[in-house]
Amino acid sequence: MRLALFGPPGAGKGTQAARIVAAFGIPHVSTGDMLRAAVRSGSELGQRVKGVMDGGQLVSDELIADVVADRLGQADARNGFLLDGFPRTPRQVELLDRILARSGPLDRVILLDVPDQVVEERLLGRAVKGDGGQVRADDNLDTIRKRLAVYRDETMPVAGIYEGRGTLARIDGTGTEDDVFGRIAVLLGRKG
Ligand code: AMP
Secondary structure (H helix, E strand, O other), X not given: OEEEEEOOOOOOHHXXXXXXXXXXXXXXXXXXXXXXXXXXXXXXXXHHHHHHHHOOOOOOHHHHHHHHHHHHOOHHHOOOEEEEOOOOOHHHHHHHHHHOOOOOOXXXXXXXXXXXXXXXXXXXXXXXXXXXXXXXXXXXXXXHHXXXXXXXXXXXXXXXXXXXXXXXXXXXXXXXXXXXXXXXHHHHOOOO
């Protein structure tokens, strides 16, 4: 199963992604996680993207598409994968189409729908408490607002593209983690 998951920052993508990949036995391809790992390792890629990420901006479409192409070229992604946080702009949709030209298109694109106010509350909680013990460098009020604006301006149009292709599924991202995963499991045809 070839899947992509997206939604505003704070929609619960990371949590739901972990459950989807466990249930379906597919690799979790999170561009945010890959970039954070690159920053931690101090690699050339990490040094290039650190400032952009800390400012809540998107790294360049071509750069992130190269990272994704490399990852999807690995053997474990041959029979399916979950893309988390990519594609995030209309241009990234085009680049992904090229990457998938030979293997076939995405089966489903899941949009986790969460109202802005809920997102802000959740993100501010994460900024104070941390996410798994660590406060992310991009979880402060200014950057959160910036990331929400970037999501609205650059990522929302991606939903329309997949809607037009009949691939988009909007999932209500409110309620408990179990509630949300239950909805996704029904969509994907497996019990939660
Ligand atoms: P995330 O964990 O998905 O919220 O990503 C954290 C940060 O990594 C984003 O704010 C961007 O700076 C960068 N990033 C992750 N995925 C992408 C992408 N598909 N395109 C551009 N930048 C990305």
